[in-house]
Amino acid sequence: xxxxxxxxxxxxxxxxxxxxxxxxxxxxxxxxxxxxxxxxxxxxxxxxxxxxxxxxxxxxxxxxx
Numbered sequence: 001x002x003x004x005x006x007x008x009x010x011x012x013x014x015x016x017x018x019x020x021x022x023x024x025x026x027x028x029x030x031x032x033x034x035x036x037x038x039x040x041x042x043x044x045x046x047x048x049x050x051x052x053x054x055x056x057x058x059x060x061x062x063x064x065x
Contacts, residue, residue, distance in 0.1 A: 026062040034060060 031038070034056065041047045041055060056062045
């Protein structure tokens with residue numbers, strides 16, 4: 001389950017709100033949209049949270065805090 005990924009308060013990070021140009025902070029809506037992929041990477045494939053984060057950045061340009 002996604003309970004291991006802390007996403008509370010992520011919605012306050014607006015798209016392009018700081019960081020590198022083009023960097024988009026993930027919103028709660030983004031996490032809901034990609035929940036199945038994140039769950040599969042973490043639970044089914046045994047990826048670490050760091051690996052999941054890197055994959056989501058590369059594949060979907062989502063950046064977690």
